Amino acid sequence: MKKLFLSFLFMFSMSFLFGQSQTKTDEIYTYKTPDRDGTGKVYLGREISQVMNFMGMSWLERSTRPQEENTELAIKNLPIDKKSVVADIGAGSGYYTFRIAKKVPEGKVYAVEIQDPAIKYLEDRSKELGFDNVITIKGTEKSPMLPDNSIDLAIMVDVYHELEYPHEVLQNIKKSLKPGGKLLLIEYRGEDPKVAIKRLHKMTVEQVTKELSANGFSLIQNGQFMKIQHFLVFEKN
16 A cells, blocks of 8 residues: 555646646647747747748849848948858758858858758759858757857747747757857848738837846847838847
8 A cells, every 4th residue: 555655646746737738838838829921839929920931032032122121231241351260050941051151161051941942952952052061950849959169150030930949949049159159140021011921020129138037048130220110230148
């Protein structure tokens, strides 16, 4: 009887501890009925959007993108030099990856993707263009799988709002940044109803700052030079 009681007590204790752990993890996110284009998963008051499939690559490479988004101006204003190590997280078709690679001839660009077709495209395109400083990385939903203490600048261009696990990704990015390393988010302006992008695929400066601050980052630059997007640079605290 005593052994049965002790066995029950052990199982109850483990169940309690496991339950506590699950509750703590689940407190990071809440859930709701999904809005249109949403996942129903909510982080700090924001519903996470659905992910754009790599089949939409043609939209990333559209000829009107430079005029619509000031992409060249964004790249010109990146806080990098010729030796910088940059991580393009959610690189997609490599639109930013290969343009940045030209600016860091003595550095490197990690092109991070979680979709296999995107990884293959990036690898083939790197060979085609002759870039030996572009390295593809297969990330996960929770981590870009970057080396610790190795990155001068991590960028996410219209990607952050789609992250399934923003808290976990930000914590892993923070580990990968060198001292003084920076994180740049480029996101469509959620404050501007004239920006013709679906609501859940836009973000406000207030919401971005709220989420990044909760993960140990401070906003150090709010660039106002892009037409329809925010250019937000953060440092880890």
